[in-house]
Amino acid sequence: MILPNxxxxxxxxxxxxxxxxxxxxxxxxxxxxxxxxxxxxxxxCITPGTGQWEGNPGDWHCLxxxxxxxxxxxIKAWIPQNTWWKIGAQYDWxxxxxxxxxxxxxxxxxxxxxxxxxxxxxxxxxxxxxxKQLLIPTDLVNDRALDFQVDCKKDWKLLxxxxxxxxxxxxxxxxxxxx
Numbered sequence: 481m482i483l484p485n486x487x488x489x490x491x492x493x494x495x496x497x498x499x500x501x502x503x504x505x506x507x508x509x510x511x512x513x514x515x516x517x518x519x520x521x522x523x524x525c526i527t528p529g530t531g532q533w534e535g536n537p538g539d540w541h542c543l544x545x546x547x548x549x550x551x552x553x554x555i556k557a558w559i560p561q562n563t564w565w566k567i568g569a570q571y572d573w574x575x576x577x578x579x580x581x582x583x584x585x586x587x588x589x590x591x592x593x594x595x596x597x598x599x600x601x602x603x604x605x606x607x608x609x610x611x612k613q614l615l616i617p618t619d620l621v622n623d624r625a626l627d628f629q630v631d632c633k634k635d636w637k638l639l640x641x642x643x644x645x646x647x648x649x650x651x652x653x654x655x656x657x658x659x
Contacts, residue, residue, distance in 0.1 A: 498540035498632035507544060507628045509621045520559045520594045521567060523617040529644035530636040532611040533598070541636035547627040554626065555579055555592035556647075558656030564599055577655040584655060590619040595647050597659045612647055612659065 500508050507524050526544055527533040557577075563569040574589040584592070594615040620626060633639055648658045 494536075494539055498542060501542055501630040501632050505629055505631070507616065507621055507630050509618050518567065519564050519599050520570065520596050520613070520615045521617050523615050524621055525613050525615050527598075527611055527613055528647055530639065530642050533613070540632045540634050541639060542630050542632040543639040543641055544628055544630045546629075547625065550623075550625045550627065551593070552650075552652050554620070554653060555584065555588055556650050556654045557584075557589070557592045557594050558654070558658050559594050559596045560656060561596070561659070564596065570594075574655070579653050579655060590617060591623075592617070592655075593620070595656075595659075614647060 497508075497510065500510065509522075509524055511522075525533075526542075530541060557574060559570055560573055563573050571586060571589060574584045574592070575586070577584045579588070582588075594617065596613060598611045598613050616628065621628070631639065636642070
């Protein structure tokens with residue numbers, strides 16, 4: 481059962497990565513196991529629902545949970561499309577934003593959950609049309625307050641929860657325009 485103070489996220493993972501996740505019951509960032517580019521930064525990319533990031537044949541599907549209160553208190557950034565694939569431009573953009581009357585500096589942005597549409601969603605093999613993603617940057621992957629936990633299965637239908645997370649519903653500590 482998913483507790484009320486927990487929210488869920490989803491990911492596709494290559495088998496080796498899924499094994500590491502299941503061994504630790506936590507997400508782990510291993511650059512050598514990373515597939516794809518860094519559209520909105522480096523870290524662990526996830527989607528709001530199962531099957532939105534289909535991955536490749538043989539990939540596993542992961543249910544990721546986190547502490548809702550800690551996530552509410554974390555900066556969440558909708559990354560503008562004109563900065564996709566340009567990490568420096570993303571930091572420049574973030575430095576013009578404020579949260580709770582404070583400028584978002586580099587340190588704060590390093591710890592911000594980042595969201596965007598997935599670029600190149602016309603690739604039907606990998607992404608559902610209009611799919612969104614959330615990046616858990618490397619500085620947050622091992623954050624114990626967020627309490628990220630994970631369970632990966634070969635068949636997404638075996639995951640204990642398949643509700644879609646509504647990133648657009650987040651109102652607290654959000655910068656940028658929802659996509």
